[in-house]
Structures are given as structure tokens and as C-alpha cells.
Amino acid sequence: MNEQKKVEFGRRVAQANPTQLVVITFDIALTYLEDAEDALPKASEEQAQAKESSFALKKLRESILNLQNALDFQYEVAKSFLSLYSYVLREVARAEAKRDAAPLANVKLVLSSLRNSFEEIESQDKREPLMENAQSVYVGLTYRRGNLEETIPPDANRGYLA
Amino acid sequence: MRINYNVTAYRALNSLNNNDNNVSVSLQKLSSGLQVVGAKENPAGLAMSKRMNMQIEGVKQANNNTSDGISIAETADGALTEVHDMLQRINELAIKANSATWLDEDRKMMDDEAQQLMSEIERIAKDTEFNGQPLLNGNWDLKGYVNNSTEVKVATYSDDVVTGTYILPDSLPTVEFDKDGNISNANKDSDIFSSAKKLVGLPLKVASPGEGLRSLDDCVITDVVGNRLKISDGKNVEVQLEIKRPVALPTASDSDLVSLESLEIELKGLGAMTLQTGANEHQVLDFRIQELSLQNMGLATGSDKKYRENLLTMDAADSLLKKIGGAIQFVSDIRSRIGAYQNRLEHTVNNLDVTEENMTSAYSRIMDVDMAEEMTNYTSQQVLSQAATSMLAQANQRPSEVLQLLQ
Numbered sequence: 001m002n003e004q005k006k007v008e009f010g011r012r013v014a015q016a017n018p019t020q021l022v023v024i025t026f027d028i029a030l031t032y033l034e035d036a037e038d039a040l041p042k043a044s045e046e047q048a049q050a051k052e053s054s055f056a057l058k059k060l061r062e063s064i065l066n067l068q069n070a071l072d073f074q075y076e077v078a079k080s081f082l083s084l085y086s087y088v089l090r091e092v093a094r095a096e097a098k099r100d101a102a103p104l105a106n107v108k109l110v111l112s113s114l115r116n117s118f119e120e121i122e123s124q125d126k127r128e129p130l131m132e133n134a135q136s137v138y139v140g141l142t143y144r145r146g147n148l149e150e151t152i153p154p155d156a157n158r159g160y161l162a
Numbered sequence: 163m164r165i166n167y168n169v170t171a172y173r174a175l176n177s178l179n180n181n182d183n184n185v186s187v188s189l190q191k192l193s194s195g196l197q198v199v200g201a202k203e204n205p206a207g208l209a210m211s212k213r214m215n216m217q218i219e220g221v222k223q224a225n226n227n228t229s230d231g232i233s234i235a236e237t238a239d240g241a242l243t244e245v246h247d248m249l250q251r252i253n254e255l256a257i258k259a260n261s262a263t264w265l266d267e268d269r270k271m272m273d274d275e276a277q278q279l280m281s282e283i284e285r286i287a288k289d290t291e292f293n294g295q296p297l298l299n300g301n302w303d304l305k306g307y308v309n310n311s312t313e314v315k316v317a318t319y320s321d322d323v324v325t326g327t328y329i330l331p332d333s334l335p336t337v338e339f340d341k342d343g344n345i346s347n348a349n350k351d352s353d354i355f356s357s358a359k360k361l362v363g364l365p366l367k368v369a370s371p372g373e374g375l376r377s378l379d380d381c382v383i384t385d386v387v388g389n390r391l392k393i394s395d396g397k398n399v400e401v402q403l404e405i406k407r408p409v410a411l412p413t414a415s416d417s418d419l420v421s422l423e424s425l426e427i428e429l430k431g432l433g434a435m436t437l438q439t440g441a442n443e444h445q446v447l448d449f450r451i452q453e454l455s456l457q458n459m460g461l462a463t464g465s466d467k468k469y470r471e472n473l474l475t476m477d478a479a480d481s482l483l484k485k486i487g488g489a490i491q492f493v494s495d496i497r498s499r500i501g502a503y504q505n506r507l508e509h510t511v512n513n514l515d516v517t518e519e520n521m522t523s524a525y526s527r528i529m530d531v532d533m534a535e536e537m538t539n540y541t542s543q544q545v546l547s548q549a550a551t552s553m554l555a556q557a558n559q560r561p562s563e564v565l566q567l568l569q
Contacts, residue, residue: 006568018557075555080541086236087528093240097286106531113538117545124549
């Protein structure tokens with residue numbers, strides 16, 4: 001996770017419908033997971049890496065809890081999600097305790113698979129974007145003093161259908 | 163339309179208006195799906211349905227709390243799984259070191275690994291947290307205080323102790339320490355001390371405890387380990403007191419140190435994590451997690467490294483080997499307690515859903531990566547084939563919550 005990614009995520013959130021928001025949360029979780037995988041191998045020796053990995057795992061856990069708290073248990077499938085999130089949380093705790101990235105491989109499998117499924121159905125969610133008065137962004141070029149930022153959405157159709 | 167004061171017409175108009183009102187009220191009822199439309203229509207009914215709404219909203223929140231509780235249990239259990247593995251490894255090392263074929267220099271290497279594992283266990287106790295709160299460092303253990311001594315404190319006590327303030331007898335031997343920082347006057351068989359000074363086996367019943375105080379009936383001091391006194395009634399009441407080591411340890415062994423007489427020990431029964439698991443008052447679950455310290459496990463007699471068990475000699479290895487079983491048992495006990503809480507929480511989630519008029523089956527706890535893989539495949543398929551319900555089940559976040567993850 002770096003500043004550029006945060007800007008990108010922020011832009012995606014501004015335009016997201018509810019299902020896209022779920023995909024974004026999974027993507028945030030996976031980004032932090034990769035940060036943790038990078039930092040954990042050296043966490044036992046280097047203090048900086050230990051802090052880094054702790055922070056990344058904490059954020060990963062928060063992302064999962066965010067998804068878990070959004071579950072509506074009126075629907076049967078919410079139980080399946082809860083099982084998976086509980087498993088993920090346990091594996092994250094193991095990774096933190098052992099200072100080992102191995103359990104995170106299992107977590108990555110679970111999260112990537114769910115993320116992809118939600119991405120496939122996101123076009124079926126006909127609800128409006130959740131943020132009001134957010135501008136439609138086709139290609140993002142914003143400038144501030146001394147700074148020019150460009151974000152290019154991966155699906156750069158710019159609103160055209162073809 | 164002009165209405166004149168034609169009474170017949172007026173009456174007709176009134177009834178037309180009334181009908182109109184009724185029609186629009188019915189329309190309102192149909193479109194909103196609510197039986198009770200406005201307070202003026204059925205005030206008692208409205209009051210009741212609003213309360214039920216609060217129940218349902220309360221139940222939804224309680225559901226969140228309950229699934230949080232499940233997450234806490236999983237996080238704690240994940241960490242404890244690793245601690246369990248570490249203890250098994252220390253066990254292996256102790257068995258290895260307990261063989262006469264090694265020289266003490268070889269044992270040093272095994273001890274290095276064992277010491278590192280023990281440090282790791284301490285780190286896990288300190289670092290494992292949920293939502294910024296440490297879980298395994300005694301934060302959520304039952305609290306107890308000694309009111310009238312700064313040298314004695316309550317280390318831990320069992321669930322079955324009746325809460326209240328207990329008083330110790332007014333004539334007990336004082337506690338004395340040896341040069342290693344361990345309590346020395348435990349047994350009467352020691353020939354340095356007269357039998358009047360022994361601690362182990364002393365009954366702690368107080369005949370008339372006084373106003374508001376209780377007595378530790380049927381309890382005796384059963385054991386002395388390091389700087390702790392273990393008090394028990396032989397059944398399920400257990401209290402451990404920790405005596406602060408003197409700053410300057412004695413070289414001679416006959417100095418009077420810490421007094422236990424008439425100590426008031428307040429065992430509050432509070433401190434466990436309270437989870438609100440239902441929509442109403444008193445629907446709570448108390449989650450007790452003991453401190454995961456080496457001392458509680460019996461592998462150390464103090465928090466400094468010099469008080470830890472080690473593998474430096476064959477005798478030391480033998481001692482550690484005897485203690486590691488107790489340590490593993492301690493961790494297992496915490497894990498099974500957490501498992502029991504988890505069962506109750508899962509059961510609560512079901513009950514809450516029943517209250518929401520939805521008979522759903524229990525969520526299943528995934529134990530290993532193969533189950534996880536199966537469940538992931540199954541759930542991903544469900545998302546694709548039941549897109550609408552999946553969206554309703556999961557896609558309920560607020561953008562502000564997601565943005566917070568980026569802070």
C-alpha cells in the first residue's frame with residue numbers, strides 16, 4: 001500500500017456501487033496481505049520489518065472485519081461467508097504469532113476467489129453509486145500546486161458502451 | 163368546486179371525504195407494507211411495532227457483536243495454536259537434553275532454542291490483539307486485589323470462587339526468601355526453619371471473619387512455587403497469590419520479610435470481556451481469557467529471564483520435562499474454554515436468527531486448509547449462481563467505512 005494506491009482506491013470508492021465496494025474491500029485486503037508477505041520473513045530480525053508486518057496484518061484483519069460486519073444473516077449464504085472470514089482471521093493470527101507468511105498463502109486463496117466471484121456479478125448490481133455528488137471520472141487527471149496526478153481506471157471506456 | 167351550505171350535499175361530501183380518507187389510508191397501508199400507518203390510527207399498535215423494530219435492529223447489532231465474538235475466539239485460538247506447537251517443540255528439546263549422552267556445551271545450543279521459543283511465547287501474549295486490545299496478556303482475566311498489602315497480589319483464581327473479600331487468619335508465618343529469590347519456608351522438613359514457620363498445609367479458615375468479609379473455608383496452602391502461594395480447597399476453588407521478591411535478596415536465611423496476616427483479598431469476579439449477544443439487557447456472555455505468562459504455565463517463577471526453566475544441565479532438563487506437561491495442559495485449558503465460548507456464540511447466532519424468523523442452520527467452523535478450499539469453491543459458486551442474494555447478504559457497506567481502511 002502506498003499513496004498512489006490509496007488515491008486509486010479512493011477514486012474507485014467514489015464511483016462504486018455496493019457490490020463494487022465489496023470488490024474494493026477485497027482488493028484492499030489483498031494489498032495489505034502482500035505487504036505482510038513481504039515484511040514477515042525479516043520481521044524476526046529487523047525492527048522496521050516487524051512494525052511493517054504488524055501494521056499490514058492489522059489492516060488486513062480490519063478489512064475482513066469490515067466485510068464481516070456488513071453481513072446480513074437473513075440470507076443463508078452469509079453463514080458461508082462468516083465461516084470463511086473466521087478461518088481467515090485465525091490464519092492471520094497464526095501468521096502474526098509465528099511471524100511466518102505461510103498461513104497467508106491460504107488466506108490469499110480464499111480472498112482472491114471470493115473477490116473474483118463478486119467482480120463477475122458486479123455488473124448485475126443496478127444500484128446507484130453510493131457516494132452522492134461525486135463526479136464521474138472517466139480519466140483522472142487532477143492537479144494541485146506542484147503536483148499533477150493521473151489515475152487511469154483499468155476499464156477505461158470513459159462511459160462509452162463500445 | 164363551490165360548496166354551499168346545502169346540508170344534504172354537505173353530508174354527502176363528508177361521506178365522500180371519509181371514503182376518500184379510507185381509500186388513501188388503505189393505499190398507504192398497501193404501499194408501505196406496514197399495518198400501522200400513523201399513531202393517530204392505532205397508538206398502542208404503533209408503540210408495539212416500534213418496539214419490535216428496535217428488537218430487530220437490536221438483534222442485527224447483536225448479530226454483529228456475536229460475529230465479533232466469534233472473530234475474537236478465532237484470533238485467540240490461532241495464536242494459541244502456535245503457542246501449543248512451540249511448547250511441543252520445547253518438550254522435544256527437553257527430552258533430547260535429558261539424555262546423558264550430551265555434554266553441557268551441547269545442551270547450551272538446545273537451551274538457546276528453548277529460550278528463544280519461550281521469549282516468542284511472551285511476545286505472542288503481549289502482541290496478539292483484536293481491534294487494538296490485547297487478548298492474551300491478562301487484560302481479560304478475572305481481577306483480584308489485595309487491599310492491605312503492597313507486597314502481595316492476586317495472580318489468578320478459578321471461576322468457581324464465590325466473589326467477595328476474603329480475610330486471611332491473623333496468625334500466619336511470615337514469608338521468607340532465599341538467595342535465589344524463591345520462598346524458602348515452604349516445608350517443615352527444612353532443618354533451617356522450625357516447624358512453626360512452615361507454609362504448606364496451613365489451613366486458612368477464619369472463624370468469625372467480620373462484617374462484609376468472607377473466609378477461605380476448607381482451603382489450605384497447597385504448594386509454594388517460586389514466589390507464589392497456591393491455595394486450594396482440593397475441589398475447584400483455587401487462588402494463587404504472588405509475593406513480591408525483596409529488592410535485596412538475603413545472604414543469610416533468617417530475616418523476617420512479608421507478612422500474610424489478616425490480609426484482605428478482594429476477588430471481584432469481574433474483568434472478563436463482556437459481549438452483548440442479545441437485543442436486551444442482561445443478554446451477555448462473559449469471555450474470560452487468562453494471562454498467557456510463562457509463570458502461569460509453570461515454566462518460570464518470575465518475569466525476569468533468570469527465573470525461567472532451562473536446559474543447561476541434565477537436572478535442569480529433567481525439571482523442565484516435568485513442567486512442560488503442565489504448561490501444555492494450561493494452554494489446552496484456555497483453548498477448550500475459548501472453544502466452549504465459541505459454541506455458545508454460534509448457538510447464539512442461531513438463536514438470533516430464529517428471533518429474526520429465519521430458520522437457518524449453524525455456520526460451520528473451518529478447521530484446515532482443505533476444508534477452506536472446499537468452502538471457498540462452494541461459496542464462490544453460490545455467489546455466481548445466486549447473485550442477488552449474495553449481494554443482499556454482503557454488499558451492505560458504507561463508503562466511509564471502506565475509506566477508513568486506507569487511513
